[in-house]
Amino acid sequence: MDIRVVFARNLKHYRQLRGLTQAALAAAMDVDRAHVSAMERQQQNVTIVTLQKVADALGVEPAQLLAKLE
Template sequence: MDIRQVFGDNLRRFRTQAGLSQEAVAERMGVDRAYVSSMERGQQNVTLLTLWHTAQALGVKPVDLLDEDFAAAGDSDVPEGSSPS
């Protein structure tokens, strides 16, 4: 799977599990809602800094957003050791 899609799928899953809208995540990151939407669709080649800000906005570790197994699992639980807030 393309790493951009892995990131996007994980972003969407953590965001919804945290009960956050795209707009709320965008506000926490200081970006536009459309940018969050395009990241979720795998259309953005994000920088390390964006990866960090996304993780901070969701209350997860940056590595959690790159977990291919979690992305492929669909609606699985949050990986052990992660706690979206």
Template sequence: MNVRKIIGWNLRKLRVERGLSQERLALAADIDRAYVGRIERGSENVTTDTLAALAEALGVPPAELLIEPPKDAREPAPLASGRKPKAG
């Protein structure tokens, strides 16, 4: 797996674990939502500044986005579509 794919895989995994949409993550990292999608697909060559901004928005060290997933790991599932119900 190449580095762009590793970053994208980890980004999607962490984003979904935290229940964040691509749009919310993009807002938190101050980048374009479509850019987040391209990063997750492994089609963008991310700068270190962008990597740091995404890691900060996710609350992880940047190095966590560079860890190669196990060979038998399943691709992270997408979030359920639609808006979340309002609390209370």
């Protein structure tokens, strides 16, 4: 499976698990909501720095965002 698909699914999964809207996650990351939306739709290539920002905002390890969920 494409790593972008895995990341997008995990991002949405952990965001929803924590009860966050895209706007709330974007505010926690200090980015625009459209950026979060683009990541969830696999339209945004994510840098390692962004990966860390997402992980920090969601309270997960970066590796959790890249691991296939069972």
